[in-house]
Amino acid sequence: MDNLITLVNKIQRACTALGDHGEESALPTLWDSLPSIAVVGGQSSGKSSVLESVVGKDFLPRGSGIVTRRPLVLQLHKIQEGKEYAEFMHLPRKRFNDFAAVRKEISDETDRETGRSKAISTVPIHLSIFSPNVVNLTLIDLPGLTKVAVDGQPESIVQDIENMVRSYIEKPNCIILAISPANQDLATSDAIKISREVDPRGDRTFGVLTKIDLMDKGTDAVDILEGKSYKLRYPWIGVVNRSQADINKSVDMIAARRREHEYFKNSPEYGHLTDRMGSEYLGKVLSKHLETVIKSRIPGLQSLISKTISELEAELTRLGKPIANDAGGKLYTTMEISRAFDQIFKEHLDGVRPGGDKIYGVFDNQLPAGLKRLQFDKHLSMDNVRKLITEADGYQPHLIAPEQGYRRLIESCLVTIRGPAEAAVDAIHGILKELVQKSISETVASP
Numbered sequence: 001m002d003n004l005i006t007l008v009n010k011i012q013r014a015c016t017a018l019g020d021h022g023e024e025s026a027l028p029t030l031w032d033s034l035p036s037i038a039v040v041g042g043q044s045s046g047k048s049s050v051l052e053s054v055v056g057k058d059f060l061p062r063g064s065g066i067v068t069r070r071p072l073v074l075q076l077h078k079i080q081e082g083k084e085y086a087e088f089m090h091l092p093r094k095r096f097n098d099f100a101a102v103r104k105e106i107s108d109e110t111d112r113e114t115g116r117s118k119a120i121s122t123v124p125i126h127l128s129i130f131s132p133n134v135v136n137l138t139l140i141d142l143p144g145l146t147k148v149a150v151d152g153q154p155e156s157i158v159q160d161i162e163n164m165v166r167s168y169i170e171k172p173n174c175i176i177l178a179i180s181p182a183n184q185d186l187a188t189s190d191a192i193k194i195s196r197e198v199d200p201r202g203d204r205t206f207g208v209l210t211k212i213d214l215m216d217k218g219t220d221a222v223d224i225l226e227g228k229s230y231k232l233r234y235p236w237i238g239v240v241n242r243s244q245a246d247i248n249k250s251v252d253m254i255a256a257r258r259r260e261h262e263y264f265k266n267s268p269e270y271g272h273l274t275d276r277m278g279s280e281y282l283g284k285v286l287s288k289h290l291e292t293v294i295k296s297r298i299p300g301l302q303s304l305i306s307k308t309i310s311e312l313e314a315e316l317t318r319l320g321k322p323i324a325n326d327a328g329g330k331l332y333t334t335m336e337i338s339r340a341f342d343q344i345f346k347e348h349l350d351g352v353r354p355g356g357d358k359i360y361g362v363f364d365n366q367l368p369a370g371l372k373r374l375q376f377d378k379h380l381s382m383d384n385v386r387k388l389i390t391e392a393d394g395y396q397p398h399l400i401a402p403e404q405g406y407r408r409l410i411e412s413c414l415v416t417i418r419g420p421a422e423a424a425v426d427a428i429h430g431i432l433k434e435l436v437q438k439s440i441s442e443t444v445a446s447p
């Protein structure tokens, strides 16, 4: 079963390498059909903390304002033994053993796409983490939903983030991890609001309640966690992440997980729920759910992949042989195509291929028929000849040829045949253009 998630991870990586991250594309998109888990929530709701707890590592950029400005596709791969490491898809073959360097690379790569502005981009960053302490899982971290633009951000940022989040979670194959802080009224939760819009029955929404330790004294989240209020199809999972003070003191993630477990176990309110609370449990539930979803989608995925392959193969056949990258190779290919075109065009003219005979048709039929319709008799009548010669040359002794007169006569005849001659030229031009088009398509089709 683990192999299934690994396989889907591989397909997702291939999609990104080919520029398919689910956006409008001329080619069929596979990305949209792959199940994924998107993390959604308002700013500072605890998204990064939940992600880091599930991974058990400190690796996400932190700071004020919008830190996550590009989707982060985080693929967790469980390895049997060895030291944990991370890899980015945009830096193939570079292994990161230091997770502080991973954090820096996420920020740098975000800046590379968006500039140093606080703008956002829909192009995802792909990060894989290989560790014996993770479950196989793919999570997509999205920018936090916000209500106001801060200095340097365009006013549209609020809507832009919402649109980006929506574009991920509205896909029926997306599992929504809706993060809401317990110290705020759930009725105002951005995560719940947007996930209800795209998944009204809660069939693919997992609610995560953070900051349970920060709730006002005398209040608790038992009703929600027991499924008595704000009921979703899947039970809410409560977590206690590291506080800002813990982060500042660099409290170890594994120690934080242990402390979280102790918190629930020793709490009079939540003690009975300990087995289904905490980040470790959350990771396992998500992994299991992802497996089930992938299993149910396999037949659909298989047929989509086969259909996509045959469509792309047809497209490849239509595009023809690959073209060389170097200048010499390109020149050779161009010459080869030109030569093939020249040969085919010639064959059309010589009658080896059809179409060229129409040119003879113009000379043999259209032009003579047009000429026949002209009234040459009138032009060459004795009276007209006499008139033209007299007007041009005056009376001349018979020994001298009336050259000017002949010229006028010939010129007026030429003007008369201009119409049919031009019609013949147009017709031949049209035939030649048609033959060029035909020769081009035959050149492209020839192996």
Ligand SMILES: Nc1nc2c(ncn2[C@@H]2O[C@H](COP(=O)(O)OP(=O)(O)OP(=O)(O)O)[C@@H](O)[C@H]2O)c(=O)[nH]1
Pocket: 041, 042, 043, 044, 045, 046, 047, 048, 049, 050, 062, 063, 064, 065, 066, 067, 068, 143, 144, 145, 210, 211, 212, 213, 214, 239, 240, 241, 242, 243, 244, 245, 247
């Ligand atoms: N005490 C306590 N603090 C928490 C908990 N979860 C998150 N925090 C703190 O809340 C602050 C915000 O948490 P983040 O994980 O950065 O929240 P985020 O949603 O990723 O925030 P943005 O990336 O800014 O949208 C940090 O100072 C965390 O330490 C929790 O369960 N308990």
